[in-house]
Amino acid sequence: MHDTQRPAVTISAIAAEAGVSVPTVSRVLNGRSDVSPRTRERVEALLRDHGYQRRGVRPEVVRSGLIDLVFNDLDSPWAVEIIRGVEEGANEAGASTVVSAIHRRGSPKSTRQWLDNVSARASDGAILVTTDLDSFLRAELQRLQVPAVVVDPAGVPDLDVPTIGATNWTGAVGATEHLTGIGHRRIGFVAGMPGLWCSRARLDGYRAGLDAADIPFDPELVIEGDFDYQSGFRAGCRLLELAEPASAVFAASDQMALGVYEAVRKKGLRVPEDISVVGFDDLPEARWASPPLTTVRQPLAEMGKLAARTVLRMLQGEGVESLRVELATRLVVRESTAAPRTR
Amino acid sequence: MHDTQRPAVTISAIAAEAGVSVPTVSRVLNGRSDVSPRTRERVEALLRDHGYQRRGVRPEVVRSGLIDLVFNDLDSPWAVEIIRGVEEGANEAGASTVVSAIHRRGSPKSTRQWLDNVSARASDGAILVTTDLDSFLRAELQRLQVPAVVVDPAGVPDLDVPTIGATNWTGAVGATEHLTGIGHRRIGFVAGMPGLWCSRARLDGYRAGLDAADIPFDPELVIEGDFDYQSGFRAGCRLLELAEPASAVFAASDQMALGVYEAVRKKGLRVPEDISVVGFDDLPEARWASPPLTTVRQPLAEMGKLAARTVLRMLQGEGVESLRVELATRLVVRESTAAPRTR
Numbered sequence: 001m002h003d004t005q006r007p008a009v010t011i012s013a014i015a016a017e018a019g020v021s022v023p024t025v026s027r028v029l030n031g032r033s034d035v036s037p038r039t040r041e042r043v044e045a046l047l048r049d050h051g052y053q054r055r056g057v058r059p060e061v062v063r064s065g066l067i068d069l070v071f072n073d074l075d076s077p078w079a080v081e082i083i084r085g086v087e088e089g090a091n092e093a094g095a096s097t098v099v100s101a102i103h104r105r106g107s108p109k110s111t112r113q114w115l116d117n118v119s120a121r122a123s124d125g126a127i128l129v130t131t132d133l134d135s136f137l138r139a140e141l142q143r144l145q146v147p148a149v150v151v152d153p154a155g156v157p158d159l160d161v162p163t164i165g166a167t168n169w170t171g172a173v174g175a176t177e178h179l180t181g182i183g184h185r186r187i188g189f190v191a192g193m194p195g196l197w198c199s200r201a202r203l204d205g206y207r208a209g210l211d212a213a214d215i216p217f218d219p220e221l222v223i224e225g226d227f228d229y230q231s232g233f234r235a236g237c238r239l240l241e242l243a244e245p246a247s248a249v250f251a252a253s254d255q256m257a258l259g260v261y262e263a264v265r266k267k268g269l270r271v272p273e274d275i276s277v278v279g280f281d282d283l284p285e286a287r288w289a290s291p292p293l294t295t296v297r298q299p300l301a302e303m304g305k306l307a308a309r310t311v312l313r314m315l316q317g318e319g320v321e322s323l324r325v326e327l328a329t330r331l332v333v334r335e336s337t338a339a340p341r342t343r
Numbered sequence: 344m345h346d347t348q349r350p351a352v353t354i355s356a357i358a359a360e361a362g363v364s365v366p367t368v369s370r371v372l373n374g375r376s377d378v379s380p381r382t383r384e385r386v387e388a389l390l391r392d393h394g395y396q397r398r399g400v401r402p403e404v405v406r407s408g409l410i411d412l413v414f415n416d417l418d419s420p421w422a423v424e425i426i427r428g429v430e431e432g433a434n435e436a437g438a439s440t441v442v443s444a445i446h447r448r449g450s451p452k453s454t455r456q457w458l459d460n461v462s463a464r465a466s467d468g469a470i471l472v473t474t475d476l477d478s479f480l481r482a483e484l485q486r487l488q489v490p491a492v493v494v495d496p497a498g499v500p501d502l503d504v505p506t507i508g509a510t511n512w513t514g515a516v517g518a519t520e521h522l523t524g525i526g527h528r529r530i531g532f533v534a535g536m537p538g539l540w541c542s543r544a545r546l547d548g549y550r551a552g553l554d555a556a557d558i559p560f561d562p563e564l565v566i567e568g569d570f571d572y573q574s575g576f577r578a579g580c581r582l583l584e585l586a587e588p589a590s591a592v593f594a595a596s597d598q599m600a601l602g603v604y605e606a607v608r609k610k611g612l613r614v615p616e617d618i619s620v621v622g623f624d625d626l627p628e629a630r631w632a633s634p635p636l637t638t639v640r641q642p643l644a645e646m647g648k649l650a651a652r653t654v655l656r657m658l659q660g661e662g663v664e665s666l667r668v669e670l671a672t673r674l675v676v677r678e679s680t681a682a683p684r685t686r
Binding site: 016018019020021023024036038039042064065066069074075077079080083084087088091094096097098099100101113117120121229255258259261262264265284285287288289290291292 | 359360361362363364366367379381382385407408409412417418420422423426427430431434437439440441442443444456460463464572598601602604605607608627628630631632633634635
């Protein structure tokens with residue numbers, strides 16, 4: 001509550017009087033460097049004249065109305081799900097979403113250009129979707145006072161910005177228990193790219209699921225993939241050619257699961273009659289697979305939406321409860337899993 | 344070339360001197376209404392003082408650096424391909440891409456909000472991806488002097504804005520000729536949503552392809568779908584249950600083709616051994632299908648890129664050569680088609 005009856009002056013009134021845009025007043029208030037000295041002087045004078053005050057721990061929120069959403073590349077299969085969620089979360093608050101790919105992976109030039117654009121448009125916040133967010137980018141965003149959140153379906157370890165991921169370990173336990181529950185004991189696992197947290201968490205969840213059913217871990221059944229279709233295809237071929245082949249395969253991504261489908265088909269076998277397959281992600285492709293794929297759903301759109309809300313809260317000076325939030329995954333049982341053939 | 348040695352004053356110099364942003368100067372130059380009278384007066388005075396002149400038929404280009412890309416909903420399977428293309432085309436020119444969904448299909452409120460945002464950020468141009476672009480939206484964009492281009496994979500008839508589509512008819516002829524060329528004569532067709540140009544063009548292409556092989560048209564073999572997976576599944580079931588079933592199915596979208604796959608599987612049959620399937624679009628799902636889907640490629644990313652370039656050219660006052668541009672489709676032969684079983 002205010003302790004004075006004098007109506008508070010608004011940022012837009014200041015902007016109108018100074019003959020500048022609202023984002024410009026915002027830049028002055030936020031102490032940014034990208035305002036001409038003359039403008040800064042005039043805006044600050046008006047702020048003083050009108051007795052404008054930031055309200056204690058919650059400074060007046062001034063917005064350009066733009067949130068930046070950045071991908072390494074726009075060919076990630078998750079991209080559209082995350083874009084949808086961010087756009088919805090931003091839209092709730094009347095904000096719009098600028099989508100960028102920082103092209104040419106790791107190119108300092110394109111990162112620099114993006115940062116210049118973010119600065120020029122006084123972006124309200126940045127949401128980074130990434131598996132290799134570099135420290136330069138994080139430091140620059142901090143310098144520009146642009147709040148940043150990472151949406152991280154891949155689980156990059158040790159980020160020092162708020163990160164929104166999914167419960168990879170729990171999801172993998174559930175998928176494995178689903179397979180043991182319907183009678184499978186030779187369960188292959190196609191692992192994700194090594195070095196990523198999510199790959200480790202999913203592998204650990206697979207092992208925990210086996211333990212829960214008293215099935216000994218057999219390293220022969222674990223094949224390393226890289227999340228892509230081709231690596232799933234190769235892993236599927238190897239798992240089917242083992243002396244004692246797998247009766248089910250749990251792949252750490254939907255794309256790899258679809259590669260396993262193709263390996264099964266090439267062998268003249270069928271999913272799920274001859275071999276059960278479970279994926280991870282629940283991309284639209286999972287629903288459209290033949291048979292429809294049983295998979296662990298990552299709530300990608302919800303993750304995007306939460307990221308937008310978080311960045312907007314940070315903009316208002318609110319604290320973030322936890323640096324790492326994991327939204328719950330959920331097993332979606334479709335038609336790619338069945339009891340193993342009795343031999 | 345300039346006919347004077349006096350260096351031309353730049354927009355950014357005017358902006359700095361006026362203590363306003365470059366987009367604000369742009370708004371004044373473009374005669375927009377969303378500038379305060381005081382600001383307009385000051386900027387116009389400075390423009391006069393400095394002898395600023397628009398250069399004949401090519402007015403000085405002033406940019407906010409933002410291009411708006413709008414979908415009805417962000418669950419279109421094409422969305423990410425088009426976003427990638429637009430982002431690349433915008434990025435070439437140093438511009439950024441604001442992605443929006445005009446939520447709640449047909450809601451005047453959300454359209455209004457989007458238009459307000461476009462106006463507030465002085466957007467350089469709008470790219471609409473749509474199957475039901477309404478005339479109100481087009482008229483408002485014209486009023487705001489925001490150049491607009493439609494990317495139109497569905498082929499909406501009679502738009503009065505520049506439209507970038509694909510060669511639907513030619514693509515369908517090629518797909519049909521591929522099937523007749525390997526010996527099919529009972530070729531089912533799953534049509535797209537009625538009332539759309541692209542549905543009609545693809546059906547006509549199918550008929551032309553049959554004619555070229557002297558195969559009489561059989562209306563029993565044409566089933567109406569709506570582009571979605573479920574409608575493809577239902578159509579596939581019907582085509583397989585005919586007294587004289589189809590030996591091949593050409594579906595007017597990849598999603599419907601994947602629905603046909605599922606109908607084939609449910610019948611205990613196989614693609615392509617028992618039945619050949621061809622799709623239309625070439626979404627990533629087509630590559631990941633089992634077997635990988637033979638399909639007609641729409642160059643969606645290229646369409647998006649061309650849309651961005653077109654909108655930027657319009658912004659520079661350049662004319663558009665043709666109101667309707669169709670980029671070439673191309674048949675991508677994978678593993679879902681084979682000669683029919685000899686009976």
